[in-house]
Amino acid sequence: MLLDYCCRCCGVTLIKRHGPISLKTTPSDTWVVLQNLLMCMVCFYSLYYIAVSLCIGLLRVHEINSLLAPFDYTAQPSWQNPKYLVGVISTEVTYILGGLVFAWIVEEWVWDYAITVTLLHIAMTVAVMSDFPSAEHWWMALGTGLVMMIFGGQLMAYKFFRSNFVYPAELQNF
Numbered sequence: 001m002l003l004d005y006c007c008r009c010c011g012v013t014l015i016k017r018h019g020p021i022s023l024k025t026t027p028s029d030t031w032v033v034l035q036n037l038l039m040c041m042v043c044f045y046s047l048y049y050i051a052v053s054l055c056i057g058l059l060r061v062h063e064i065n066s067l068l069a070p071f072d073y074t075a076q077p078s079w080q081n082p083k084y085l086v087g088v089i090s091t092e093v094t095y096i097l098g099g100l101v102f103a104w105i106v107e108e109w110v111w112d113y114a115i116t117v118t119l120l121h122i123a124m125t126v127a128v129m130s131d132f133p134s135a136e137h138w139w140m141a142l143g144t145g146l147v148m149m150i151f152g153g154q155l156m157a158y159k160f161f162r163s164n165f166v167y168p169a170e171l172q173n174f
Helices: 002-010 027-059 082-106 110-129 136-160
Strands: none
Touching: 027 082, 027 110, 082 110, 082 136, 110 136
């Protein structure tokens, strides 16, 4: 999302588009990018809370605050700790399904929106928990989830939206 927006604002073409692109952005371009980001954020957190609720119900965990669960990185990392399992499973499920939903929303540049949503999630985690996450298990879960979101979403976008896909300029005449 950030790269897409910067390219549109500055008139830089890192990726050749199929149609003409103006050197000046219009308010509609900015609104499209922000609308896509808002839809991605709403879908991401909707999926997150659905996954947290399902994990709490399936694992029968009662001592967890479900509203803070997406932001809670303080659980002790152990496969015997149900609070930790809820966090890890819901994070990974959210990222896997989120990539597929992002591909449906933005049809290309899934990786850009995935990275932007993850950075916003980190910022929201810092704001909600009033501390920077230092737990390496949280960062590993976030990183693996992000990689799965990018690869799954990009592959789905390429498979289903191939006619709309943009390719790097040097590969156009390969």
